[in-house]
Amino acid sequence: MIQSKFKWQMQKTPDQQLIKKFAEGLKVDPLIATILLQRGFNDISAAETFLKPSAKSFHDPLLMHDMAKGISRIQQAIESAEQITIYGDYDADGITSTTIMFEVLTDLGANVDYYIPNRFTDGYGPNSAAFKKIINGGTTLIVTVDNGVAGSEAIDVANDLHCDVIVTDHHSLPDKLLNAYAIIHPRVKNKEGLAYPFGELSGAGVALKVAQALTDELPVDLIDIASIGTVADVVSLTDENRAIVKFGLTAIQNTQRPGLLALIKLANINLASFDEQDIGFGIAPRLNSLGRMDDANVGVELLSTFDEDRASQLADFANQQNDTRKSLVDQFYQEAVQMVEASGDADHRATLVVVGKDWHQGVLGIVASKILEKYGRPTLVLTTIKDTDELKGSGRSIDSFDLFAAIDPMRDQTVGFGGHHSAVGLTIKAEKLQVLRDQLEKAANDQQLDLSQKPTCQVMTALPAAKVTTDLIDQLAVLAPFGQDNDKPTFEILYDRLTNVKTMGQTGSHLRFSLVQGNQSLNAVAFRKGHLAAQLLQDSDNVRVVGQLSNNTWNGRTNVQLMVTDLSQSPAPIVDKRTKQLRQQMFTEPGVYVFFHEKLYNQLKSYVANDATAVLYDQVGTVDDPKRLFIVDCPDVVSDLKGVLQKCHPDFTILYLFKKRPVSKWGMPDRHSYAKLFRFVKQYPNFNIATHLQQLADHLDIASKTIVFMIQVFLELDFITVQDEVVNLNPNYRSKNLSSAPSYQLREEQLEAEKSLLASNTNELVSFVQHCLAD
Incomplete structure (x- = not known):
């Protein structure tokens, strides 16, 4: 699953009447009015002054x-x-x-x-x-x-x-x-x-x-x-x-x-x-x-x-x-990452201190920022100074950690120190390096630094991809120029399908894809997220996307583009993976694999991974904590599936619902078909069903599998006798309702199960399972 980098803070939607009032008063799109209200403009004249700066x-x-x-x-x-x-x-x-x-x-x-x-x-x-x-x-x-x-x-x-x-x-x-x-x-x-x-x-x-x-x-x-x-x-x-x-x-x-x-x-x-x-x-x-x-x-x-x-x-x-600066930053950043990985500090320490040898001092702050971005920890990047016993460098921090306050208690042990909450510069004697490391860890404890807390991303509202047009981008431009305290609006984009996943850049470090809704397709670019391509190609279900919109002009053509800020993927409680063919790789994930048919269970239970369990549906009660459930085959009776779900109450349900020969292909014979078969048996005694089945099917114009099913119904109702595959009318038969036969009832239940579980679309299937769980 793709974990979000930020904590998404969805902004509250203002009162609709107020939005309308602002939109009409400022002559702007309601979306612009919404953003202005969300950003604290509750006076139309103040908003107008903001939108239209002048000499005043x-x-x-x-x-x-x-x-x-x-x-x-x-x-x-x-x-x-x-x-x-x-x-x-x-x-x-x-x-x-x-x-x-x-x-x-x-x-x-x-x-x-x-x-x-x-x-x-x-x-x-x-x-x-x-x-x-x-x-x-x-x-x-x-x-x-x-x-x-x-x-x-x-x-x-x-x-x-x-x-x-x-x-x-x-x-x-x-x-x-x-x-x-x-x-x-x-x-x-x-x-x-x-x-x-x-x-x-x-x-x-x-x-x-x-x-x-x-x-x-x-x-x-x-x-x-x-x-x-x-x-x-x-x-x-x-x-x-x-x-x-x-x-x-x-x-x-x-x-x-x-x-x-x-x-x-x-x-x-x-x-x-x-x-x-x-x-x-x-x-x-x-x-x-x-x-x-x-x-x-x-x-x-x-x-x-x-x-x-x-x-x-x-x-x-x-x-x-600038090119030299970028080259040095890349070089020192890669070396710094190797040092962090080799030391294991990212796993065991709340703060990071990296020391390079004779690194260019002018880029240390940028390297510290990149290390901070990668590991999410307050970071100091220092370098040795040739022909001295001193280390000099820069530090960068996250919002929840005051880096200046963290180092200030040892100011008298530094050669030089200055800065503020999020950025510092300092020079120390090399012998004081461990003192510096220890002081940072102590400060992390004193300030109760919680690295599990993600930085916040303000999301203005959710926009359907189909409504994102060049006209909308032009309307948003009235809020520009964007920057500190007037961020470019970030939106969550709603869509139906995520397609065209590809990597970009010489090393494939960037990502692009398309968000499709109806006939509209929105191109998206996510920098430094190329590593997510394989995951998206394998599974793009339940991926949420937030980003900023812009017009992208290339070769004289202008298209809307989403610059992705963050991606998040939550495991779907119910995943539709219905299939007409079961393969061994479908049984490799941990969880409980439930079978409704013993024959299929015996055929496939050896496929199930060592850290998973295969059970028949009436044995799920014997499994400890079955929170991840795979429904392998389609039950004959819907109530069997309901019973499994209600007994397990799984966190995640993955539905394969395999059925080799759905009975809906033949359906339920009508009364006319039963009557034709009954007259034939009465007229032609000693009929061998084994040797002459296809001839009978052709004669009655009824599928052979349907004839076999009807004979089973007649047999259960004592309308006929079958001995050594020879069929005869029971001379002592009594009139009975066809629906009283067990096979007839099973066929009705199978058809209902296939209608609910195999013929439904994904939304209907998910809704059905949700209701089962709710009941």
Whole structure:
């Protein structure tokens, strides 16, 4: 059986009248109205603002803490031709933040340059040595972007060297604010105790607000770059962020930036249909790879240059770095899996710690994420550092385990440590490795980590496959852009048949299949689920499928496609496997195999596997706990099957219901046929049934098997005598009702059993068995 990866949480369907009201008020499909209501929109005007961002969606930048003070200082520096240095960060949000700030200050005539710290030598955030170097180069104003609120030591150094620092950041605030000239941050409260109306901006979003304040207008020429940083940093795609990305995507479709166009081309992205997923899976990874692999400074030049040759060169470099990054991740991931499997830790430990030798530090977080995904356990991936006795790495965690809190008690035993609930970075002495392992296991016990708890998947509603059309996908697009706090809707797809199961990819690691309902077929793709193909080919009964819908255009044709999020298969309590031929492999599964005919039982009982039991129907009471029942052959009497089911109360019932010669093929003879046979026996005494049966059948135009059955009925009623296969009329016969003969009654019961058990469709058969169990 296929086990689901997630716990499916089906969303409650809102009141139908409310759905109708929203649908009519917003002029949207009822499905869209349903999703909006499920996501907490209970006011039509708020929902309309969400669906249709406008210039009014952008808040006044001067409402942000220290914005006016910071802008005044920047303007003073521009007027005085002071050297301004933008101090950025090495991820996609940091690169885009730096680009925005650099471009707006350059356009305003500032004497400005930028510095992006190196992940491996400077580390994250303000670095005292780097600040000294920048200031010694003549800088009198440093503007941080996408970092700074945790850099009190470096900022104190700058203050001592008479260099002002304006921090623009969006990360978690320290308990005590640092001593910067200005702190421009959407969650810092002003003197009146009020924070900016929207506290979830990315670093690029904050930089855009600074640019808006500096120019006194919304900088539409920078919103394309801001949208990349916003999506890349996985911040809440609501409120102002939604407006930034909504307008930014349109701007990218019309961009004239050579570097961005070159990146889009190398990523094989269709610019005409560019969306937030193209940023998340195409643009952002290539920008992030620059800082992961080496120096991210070239990322700013890539985005801001208008030299097409230079842009092409830098885009090629970013693409190569991304390819190298992917190759290293694959290599280290495979090695990490081998280590986990060899150690057996996945079976015996609640947390995983993997140590590689001289692995590239820039990809350890990604490897940790992949190990976490595979084993479902909080994971640290460390590497040795050449010519040192230290280990350095990253950790990733699940929702139910605070990884930062788990390691924090041994902070004094680390060389360096930082992070948050779900992601950490740390450096330790190699001799402290076992201490780290033990601390993680202790924390798992203290936090009562329950690995049996699956992550949750929010499922909006169930959709019939026949109703999934390109028009529906177009209607769902009104909810885009999708991302954090505005997930792309996930649906359960209802269908009749799962067909066309195939694997995809060079190694067959991906899966595709079709969900058929009526005349409609929905193509489905499930990444990293190729290993399920064999199971689906063997048994696709009771498979439930949830996923996200999209339009897929190939060779000019657009079709609806389901991107599968999860699959689940529950054992069916009643499985219809009726057959006209029994084979040995049908008796290999554990369970109780019930026979209704002793002859068949004696023929086939040796086929039954060692961990299974074969019994005649009247012996099922002797079997212990018969929870998995195989009904091998069709009973002559329905009540026999009812008795078996009610005596066993099985959890699972598999129905073969084999019958070699169904009596329904001949049916029940009518009274006219009985009369013809009776007259013949009376007219022709001493008839030898053995030697002249076929002649009699031809003469009466009645099937030979039917004649044999009628003779048996006559014999049971004493209408005839049979001696040495010679038939004669009983001279002393008395008139009796045909239905009083046992063979006649059995034939009626056999016909009723075949009608209920063999002639019915699957739904009727399942319903019949369910009623038997209920009775």
